Ligand code: BES
Ligand code: MN
């Protein structure tokens with residue numbers, strides 16, 4: 001579904017398919033016509049006026065191609081003045097053009113290589129490929145007739161090593177997001193913890209990762225009482241998935257990416273309301289993001305060791321289900337009193353974070369559709385970032401800034417820790433009505449053994465109620481792009497640090 005991408009040195013006028021022609025404000029199109037073709041330039045500017053595309057970034061329209069051009073049609077695409085446009089503008093415009101191609105029946109889309117001041121060509125091309133790749137996504141495998149038209153082929157009208165590198169990176173990243181969306185959109189009856197671990201295993205074989213899977217018996221042996229408790233009400237048993245990416249250059253420093261994968265969250269005995277419960281098949285978006293990132297790392301060749309740790313369970317009410325009032329012994333040894341069986345994600349993550357500590361990760365990063373409260377606070381647009389380490393927080397925000405995914409910092413206020421006190425255990429798993437996202441994060445912090453740690457609550461943006469420029473309704477793959485970028489930035493930072501030492 002990420003289309004085939006090719007590059008060419010041919011000028012736009014001889015390329016067939018749907019050709020994107022940039023329009024800058026005042027209906028000008030200096031970047032569109034082949035150099036010296038004054039006739040085409042005038043034609044394009046008249047066409048831009050005719051369809052009302054003045055050049056504002058994001059405003060696009062389909063038009064006829066100038067006489068003598070081979071293209072079936074053009075998309076006149078507002079891209080803003082070159083001095084002001086951003087790579088985010090281009091990613092979004094690229095996505096919009098993909099959508100327009102789908103509307104006119106699909107086929108080939110041709111994009112020229114534009115410039116963004118201060119941004120390497122590689123990054124610009126990557127953004128275009130990402131935009132098209134993300135917008136082109138569909139989850140139609142359960143539709144009997146999938147005739148939905150889309151971009152089959154993306155032609156980048158430009159050549160050279162930076163263009164090639166941008167295409168390659170764009171494809172890797174878009175494919176990673178597609179993979180995470182596919183997993184998240186899969187229904188609970190198909191994708192249970194065992195199936196997910198099977199997919200992780202296959203991925204590991206395909207791209208060259210180490211993979212271990214803990215089933216119920218081995219989780220018992222390990223002592224992962226929290227994962228077991230969450231999974232015990234389902235006939236589909238829980239799994240802990242551990243993937244390791246080791247770079248060629250060793251020894252490298254070590255980071256753990258930890259994901260919540262509740263393949264279906266009914267709430268358990270603290271049953272959720274029926275309305276909207278179907279969306280809880282997507283309660284494994286964090287785990288899906290972690291798997292997608294690990295899957296992409298070998299191709300990107302990042303020089304750090306990355307552990308992907310995914311705690312997978314189905315949360316169901318049943319005669320064997322865990323109950324409110326139960327006291328669970330976690331892998332860390334700490335005991336937790338279960339107040340709500342619907343606060344299951346933090347239980348899974350408690351054991352998964354401890355597992356990451358046991359594997360001596362220097363930095364822990366967890367991703368989870370953890371709290372409705374976080375979605376209430378920030379809306380569907382972005383995720384909440386909690387950090388016990390200021391440097392890691394700044395680096396993560398920088399990664400998000402580069403990818404255009406919205407991530408916003410939220411506080412870990414120590415006073416609220418009191419609210420998690422339990423009468424009979426070390427902790428309880430909920431802390432009342434207010435500040436739900438913060439309380440959940442404070443709960444998780446108890447299992448990080450004081451290590452530098454980031455927690456990303458993606459409950460809002462993991463799922464889209466309606467189609468947007470970057471994809472249809474359903475799973476969004478939020479955080480995959482930022483996590484990938486973050487790992488790269490962290491690797492670069494660590495290397496600089498080593499050079500200083
Ligand atoms: N998976 C949910 C959080 C969620 C809600 C994700 C809406 C996406 C959309 C999580 O397991 C949950 O149920 N959290 C509870 C916590 C509460 C019981 C303290 C919540 O947010 O209501
Ligand atoms: Mn829940």
Ligand code: ZN
Pocket residue numbers: 262265283342344345369370
């Ligand atoms: Zn959940």
